[in-house]
Amino acid sequence: MKKDFHKIMFVATIVLMALLTVQTLTGFIHLKPLKGAMTLSEMPKLTYKSYVDNTFQREFEQYAKDHLGFREWALRLYNQYVWSCYHTNSNSWVLVGDDNWLYESEFVMDHYESAMYKYTNDPEVMKETFEKEALRLWKVQELLKEHDVHIFVNMIPGKDVIFPEHLPENTEYFEPDGVHAYDYYKKRFDELGINYIDNVEIFKKLKNNVDYQLFTKTGTHWSNIASDYVFDSIINYMEVLGNKNITNIAIGEKYQARTREPDDDLGQLLNLTFRIKSEPNLYADVTAIDDSTALKPYFITIGDSYYWNFVYNIPLDKIFAKHPYWYYNSTIYFDNEHTSTVELDLDQELMRADFIMLNYCTVQLYKLGNFFIAKALTHLCYDKQTIDSVAANVINGIKSNPEWYQSIVEKAQNNHVSVEEALYNDAIYVINLEPERYFEELRGEKMPVSRNKDLVKTSDNATAAPNDLQNMINFIYSDQNWLEDLKKKAEQNGITLQEQVELDARWMLEHQ
Amino acid sequence: MVFSSNVFLIFFLPAFLICYFISPKSWRNIILLLFSIVFYAYGAPDFILLLLGSTVINYYIVKLMYKTDNQRLKKLYCGLAITVSLGLLVYFKYANFFVDNFNTILSAIGLRTFTFTKVLLPIGISFFSFQSVTYVIDTYRGNNKPMDRLTDYVLYIIMFPQLIAGPIVRYCDIEGEIRQRDYRWSECLQGFYRFIIGLSKKILIADVIGAQVDTLLGGDLSLMNSGTAWITIAAYTMQLYFDFSGYSDMAIGLGKIMGFHFPENFDNPYNSASITEFWRRWHMTLGAFMRNYLYIPLGGNRCSKSRMYFNLWVVFLLSGFWHGANWNFIIWGAYHGVWLVLERMGLSKFYEKIGKVPSVIITFIIAMVGWAVFRIEDLNDAWTFITRLFAFDFQSFAWSQGPQFYTTLIVALAFAFVGLLPFGKKLINFTFYTDYSIKQHLVVWPIAIFMLLFCLGALNSVGFSPFIYFRF
Numbered sequence: 001m002k003k004d005f006h007k008i009m010f011v012a013t014i015v016l017m018a019l020l021t022v023q024t025l026t027g028f029i030h031l032k033p034l035k036g037a038m039t040l041s042e043m044p045k046l047t048y049k050s051y052v053d054n055t056f057q058r059e060f061e062q063y064a065k066d067h068l069g070f071r072e073w074a075l076r077l078y079n080q081y082v083w084s085c086y087h088t089n090s091n092s093w094v095l096v097g098d099d100n101w102l103y104e105s106e107f108v109m110d111h112y113e114s115a116m117y118k119y120t121n122d123p124e125v126m127k128e129t130f131e132k133e134a135l136r137l138w139k140v141q142e143l144l145k146e147h148d149v150h151i152f153v154n155m156i157p158g159k160d161v162i163f164p165e166h167l168p169e170n171t172e173y174f175e176p177d178g179v180h181a182y183d184y185y186k187k188r189f190d191e192l193g194i195n196y197i198d199n200v201e202i203f204k205k206l207k208n209n210v211d212y213q214l215f216t217k218t219g220t221h222w223s224n225i226a227s228d229y230v231f232d233s234i235i236n237y238m239e240v241l242g243n244k245n246i247t248n249i250a251i252g253e254k255y256q257a258r259t260r261e262p263d264d265d266l267g268q269l270l271n272l273t274f275r276i277k278s279e280p281n282l283y284a285d286v287t288a289i290d291d292s293t294a295l296k297p298y299f300i301t302i303g304d305s306y307y308w309n310f311v312y313n314i315p316l317d318k319i320f321a322k323h324p325y326w327y328y329n330s331t332i333y334f335d336n337e338h339t340s341t342v343e344l345d346l347d348q349e350l351m352r353a354d355f356i357m358l359n360y361c362t363v364q365l366y367k368l369g370n371f372f373i374a375k376a377l378t379h380l381c382y383d384k385q386t387i388d389s390v391a392a393n394v395i396n397g398i399k400s401n402p403e404w405y406q407s408i409v410e411k412a413q414n415n416h417v418s419v420e421e422a423l424y425n426d427a428i429y430v431i432n433l434e435p436e437r438y439f440e441e442l443r444g445e446k447m448p449v450s451r452n453k454d455l456v457k458t459s460d461n462a463t464a465a466p467n468d469l470q471n472m473i474n475f476i477y478s479d480q481n482w483l484e485d486l487k488k489k490a491e492q493n494g495i496t497l498q499e500q501v502e503l504d505a506r507w508m509l510e511h512q
Numbered sequence: 513m514v515f516s517s518n519v520f521l522i523f524f525l526p527a528f529l530i531c532y533f534i535s536p537k538s539w540r541n542i543i544l545l546l547f548s549i550v551f552y553a554y555g556a557p558d559f560i561l562l563l564l565g566s567t568v569i570n571y572y573i574v575k576l577m578y579k580t581d582n583q584r585l586k587k588l589y590c591g592l593a594i595t596v597s598l599g600l601l602v603y604f605k606y607a608n609f610f611v612d613n614f615n616t617i618l619s620a621i622g623l624r625t626f627t628f629t630k631v632l633l634p635i636g637i638s639f640f641s642f643q644s645v646t647y648v649i650d651t652y653r654g655n656n657k658p659m660d661r662l663t664d665y666v667l668y669i670i671m672f673p674q675l676i677a678g679p680i681v682r683y684c685d686i687e688g689e690i691r692q693r694d695y696r697w698s699e700c701l702q703g704f705y706r707f708i709i710g711l712s713k714k715i716l717i718a719d720v721i722g723a724q725v726d727t728l729l730g731g732d733l734s735l736m737n738s739g740t741a742w743i744t745i746a747a748y749t750m751q752l753y754f755d756f757s758g759y760s761d762m763a764i765g766l767g768k769i770m771g772f773h774f775p776e777n778f779d780n781p782y783n784s785a786s787i788t789e790f791w792r793r794w795h796m797t798l799g800a801f802m803r804n805y806l807y808i809p810l811g812g813n814r815c816s817k818s819r820m821y822f823n824l825w826v827v828f829l830l831s832g833f834w835h836g837a838n839w840n841f842i843i844w845g846a847y848h849g850v851w852l853v854l855e856r857m858g859l860s861k862f863y864e865k866i867g868k869v870p871s872v873i874i875t876f877i878i879a880m881v882g883w884a885v886f887r888i889e890d891l892n893d894a895w896t897f898i899t900r901l902f903a904f905d906f907q908s909f910a911w912s913q914g915p916q917f918y919t920t921l922i923v924a925l926a927f928a929f930v931g932l933l934p935f936g937k938k939l940i941n942f943t944f945y946t947d948y949s950i951k952q953h954l955v956v957w958p959i960a961i962f963m964l965l966f967c968l969g970a971l972n973s974v975g976f977s978p979f980i981y982f983r984f
Contacts, residue, residue: 005950006697009957013704014533016961017526024522052557057519064518065972070965078969086915090973171912 023069031072035268036091040066080273089270100276101166102266103159104220110180110363111160113173123179126366130181132436134188135445136373137358141194143380143450149353150241152195153368154234155182156222156306156361157203159215166217181365197237199230200362212282216259218267225254227309228286235319238297238355247294247319252285262309288318296321298352302329302372303359329370341372346379375432381448382439387431390438394427472505513555514676515707515762516714516971521964524551532770541667541690544770551672552636559634562600563670570596570644571658571665574651578658590652597644604634609837636676638834640669642801647683649805655684664690673766677759679777679797682804686772693771698947701957703768706944708960708967710761715967717924718755719974721747724917729888733896739909741900745880747917748887750924753781756795775800780931780940782879785871786863787851790879798834802827821856825849835886840894844886851878872932 023029044050044059051057068074082088087096095103141151160167182200189196203214203226214226222230228251239246259267259278267276299320301307307325310316311334316323324335332338350356358369378387398404412422431438441448476482483501490500513520528547535543553560570593577589608630615625647668651658659665668690674681728736728744736744760777767774781794791799803812810823825846832845855863863871881898888894911918930936948956 003697005953006701009953010697010700010704013701013957013961014526014529018530021522021526054557057513057554061517061519064522068518068522068968068972070968071972074965074969075973076969077966078973081966081969082916082973086919088914088916 020069024064024067025069027067027069029070031070034072034075034271036271038066076271076273079271083270083272083276091269091271094266094269095168097166097168099166099217101163101217102220102270103167104266107158107160107220107363108167108170109173110158111164111167112170113178127179127184130179130184130366131188132434133368133373134185134192134194136377136442137369138192138194139442139447140373140376140380142447143377144350144356146450147351148242149350149356150195150238151356151358152197152237152241153185153189153358153360154197154230154303155186155200155365156230156359157200158362159220161200161362162203162207162214180362181368182362185365185368195241197233202233212254213263213279216263216278216281218259218264218276218278219262220266221262221306221309223263223281224260224309224313225282225284227306228284228313231286231310231314234357238299242297242354244297244354245291245294246297247291248289249314249319250287250289252287254282254284256280257283262312286313286315288315295354297354299323300326300349300353300356301359302326302356302369304328304361304364306361307359326372328367329372346375350376350379371432374435377442377448378432378435378439380450381442383451387428390431391424391427394430394438395423398423398426472508473501476501476505513551515759515766516711516719516967518968518971519554521711521968521971524554529769537695540770541664544671545663545667548667548670548672548675552670552675555676556635558632559637562634563640564666566596566600567640567644567666567669568662570648571662574648574658577648578651586652590648593648594645597641597648600634601637601641604632604637606833606837639678639680640675642680642798643669643683645805646680646801650682650684656687659687659690671772673763673770673772674774677756677763678795679760679763679774680801681774681797682800685775689772695771699771700769701953702948703765703770705956705960706765706768707762708765708963709943710758710763710765711967712963713754713758713761715970717920717927718751718758719970720916720920721924722751722755724913725751725887728913729897733888733893733900736897736900737905737908738900738903739906741897741903743913743921745884745897745901746925747921749782749876749880749883750921750928752883752886753778753928754924780928782876782928783872783931784875785868786855786860786875787848787878788855788860790875791848791852798831802831806830817856821853824852824856828852838889839891840885840889843891844882847882847885869932872929 041059041062043063044056046056049055050059079090082090087100089096093105095105095108097103097108137151137153144151186196186198186200188194203222206214212225213223215221216223221227228249232249232251235246235248238244258280260283261268263281264276264278267278270276297320299316299322301323303326305327307327311325316334322335324338325333326341327333329341332340332344338344358372360368398408408422408426409419411426412419415422417425436443439448476486483497486500486504487497489504490497493500495503513524515521524547528543531547532540532543549560549564552563573589573593573596577586577593580586580589608628611626611628615628618625647658647665650656659668668681668683668686669675725744725748728740728747757778764774764776775797777795777797779793779796781790784790784793807823807827810826811819812823813820815823826849828849829842829845832841832843832848835841835844851859863874881901884897884901885891885894888897931940946952
């Protein structure tokens with residue numbers, strides 16, 4: 001009996017270990033996934049070279065780490081232990097402040113040292129960069145205005161700016177005398193007359209005078225409700241700026257609820273077994289106020305992740321004809337035609353837009369626009385032919401530098417493009433990095449001349465809502481397959497095809 | 513491959529256990545041998561052929577040695593086999609050291625130094641070389657017969673549980689079990705528990721403390737206050753103990769699962785009341801090796817006192833050198849040798865007078881100071897650190913390493929000294945040397961499984977920092 005017991009227990013041990021292996025390889029038991037974005041490694045390829053130089057072993061260990069069976073349980077268990085016992089966590093992005101206030105590490109750094117130090121230790125160099133960017137933005141603003149396109153900056157406070165009293169102690173950052181992008185830009189925007197909304201000042205004033213939390217203890221972004229009120233202000237701002245009537249939003253009655261996504265995004269990143277109990281916040285439902293006279297502008301946003309709260313809460317489709325979001329001027333969301341800014345015809349995009357919002361929080365402001373501003377300035381002033389002729393000179397420069405040229409050749413091989421294409425792309429990149437180097441007219445505070453005659457404002461936007469419905473109905477009628485489906489659906493629902501088409505068109509407009 | 517890696521825990525160990533236990537008993541040595549070769553070849557592809565080649569050569573030399581009746585030839589074969597084993601160790605482990613020092617002398621006297629391609633150190637060479645030496649000498653002395661089968665001998669040398677970091681298993685201790693061993697399921701379970709204890713010591717204590725020790729010693733040592741210096745060295749003392757003894761526990765546990773009984777390697781060394789006792793409790797298998805194969809052949813105690821002191825000191829000097837090819841290890845060995853000699857000369861009587869607890873404290877402090885030299889390879893830095901220890905400058909001390917570090921350090925110290933108490937002795941006896949009842953298994957087994965999951969969490973939480981990429 002005892003012997004059998006021992007045997008059963010030991011066999012069970014081996015079975016459990018084997019289960020761990022199988023789960024690692026197949027993930028056949030579905031567990032609640034860990035929160036946060038992570039890049040999981042792929043199974044490395046075993047070759048003689050990778051084996052002998054130990055690359056395979058290193059990569060395989062990483063693979064095992066990333067795909068560990070029951071990783072979700074194991075990590076949550078350990079994270080809960082370090083959180084419960086030591087009020088700390090293993091995620092280096094999340095720092096724990098006073099009274100369990102959580103902060104993203106970048107915000108803590110920016111508070112104590114200014115994010116500029118990531119790139120330069122010289123405040124003068126950074127001031128120069130900010131100055132150039134401010135001047136470029138002013139020029140772009142004025143040039144776009146000629147085409148009835150309005151660009152503005154929405155400056156958002158980081159959590160550290162509004163709630164510095166709960167920040168973790170500074171043990172790492174020792175260079176407090178930097179120049180902060182927010183301070184520099186605010187002053188220069190005022191002097192140059194650049195359009196901006198300063199939510200930093202607004203939030204500071206609101207901090208002790210509102211009944212809801214502007215930032216929650218366990219979130220890194222502004223709270224849902226705070227962003228709702230900000231968006232209301234943005235619409236009003238755009239109406240004044242563009243002298244247009246835009247659909248307004250109504251913020252409903254506030255109600256108290258348990259902290260919900262994304263107000264606890266940092267809390268979730270801790271990946272604990274038991275979620276941190278956070279104080280409830282106030283929430284409100286946001287609706288678009290029907291206004292048949294309102295225009296639906298084409299609204300481009302370039303910026304950081306603070307925009308996502310708008311996507312989450314605001315009925316953007318009902319307000320805007322289109323609202324593509326160029327995340328850090330790189331990946332594009334909410335645009336059926338493009339997924340990356342690399343694919344864009346910038347001239348066309350600029351002329352399609354009614355409003356362009358640069359939406360940056362204080363931590364990210366030092367990279368305002370993520371090179372969009374310089375690129376837009378070049379495109380507004382010079383046609384493709386002129387830019388290409390400058391690019392040809394840059395390409396010659398690259399070719400005369402063997403190291404640089406070699407790096408381009410390698411890049412071309414890695415990206416599976418021709419060397420000529422890689423050279424051109426790099427030349428354009430270099431020009432956009434600092435167009436003033438190549439175009440004398442762009443230097444200094446003098447306004448350059450626009451190439452207006454080549455730029456034609458398009459108007460696939462600013463259409464009233466009823467036209468949208470009719471457009472959608474027409475579109476459905478033009479699609480035979482869709483129409484066949486709707487015929488069946490109409491029969492099932494006992495209504496006419498015409499009614500079914502209208503129902504589907506409305507559904508599409510509301511949900512797409 | 514190390515035991516505290518994902519590849520070992522997730523892939524290698526389960527695969528090995530399944531293959532081992534579903535095989536007929538007569539195949540198990542071969543299965544173990546094949547997995548051991550994979551284990552070594554995975555981590556050290558450059559050296560597997562060297563290891564296997566030298567092992568095969570030694571096997572046949574020892575066979576010849578055993579067969580011959582000619583004593584001179586026997587001695588010659590013995591010397592040859594030892595040369596093969598230790599020659600590899602000397603070349604791979606010490607060639608860089610000797611060449612660097614030779615070049616230093618050459619440049620000091622104004623001569624041209626010569627260039628030398630650095631030699632890479634094959635992992636585990638210190639251990640398998642010594643095991644091979646025990647095989648040669650034990651057979652030479654007639655303590656045992658050589659292995660009949662080459663595969664059994666290769667298995668003895670290359671068996672994966674103790675291949676990388678010991679314990680150093682003497683051939684005579686394991687010979688019988690390689691030929692034939694009994695399997696008891698209860699021992700398999702006990703082996704699993706022992707493995708988990710070792711894994712926990714390594715991951716939950718040694719690694720947690722070690723990360724902070726690295727940070728602390730990575731700063732400017734001359735600016736370190738005495739409080740931080742003592743905490744640092746106490747932490748390193750615990751890190752080393754829990755790391756090394758944890759590895760030994762894992763090796764012993766794995767051995768037990770397979771039906772082997774490897775010798776114990778640690779016996780609460782910090783409970784020692786003298787350095788002599790410390791060395792009977794710390795890395796016991798190395799101590800036994802040095803005693804049997806070096807100290808006794810040198811004359812041991814069977815000679816004049818001065819010669820005995822010299823023998824002792826030399827043994828510890830070489831023991832230090834075995835730990836690493838650097839001057840700090842030599843000094844560390846010599847340092848311990850000096851204390852052992854002093855104890856023989858009368859210090860031990862002083863310890864007897866002052867009693868157990870003060871002696872344990874003094875011994876612990878001596879050991880800690882020794883570890884400073886052991887850890888800090890640069891001798892100037894080591895000296896700076898030691899001067900900071902005894903500068904008695906506590907003014908700028910701050911508890912700056914975070915609660916997890918201090919809590920873990922306290923837990924480690926508690927475990928390290930618990931053996932001094934009667935309750936602690938009972939606890940140790942129960943944990944390591946008790947045949948559990950069914951009821952006890954029913955409690956311990958789920959704890960062991962939980963600890964395995966917990967250790968995997970700890971192992972993989974390091975470097976796991978998903979970042980915010982809001983909902984996408």
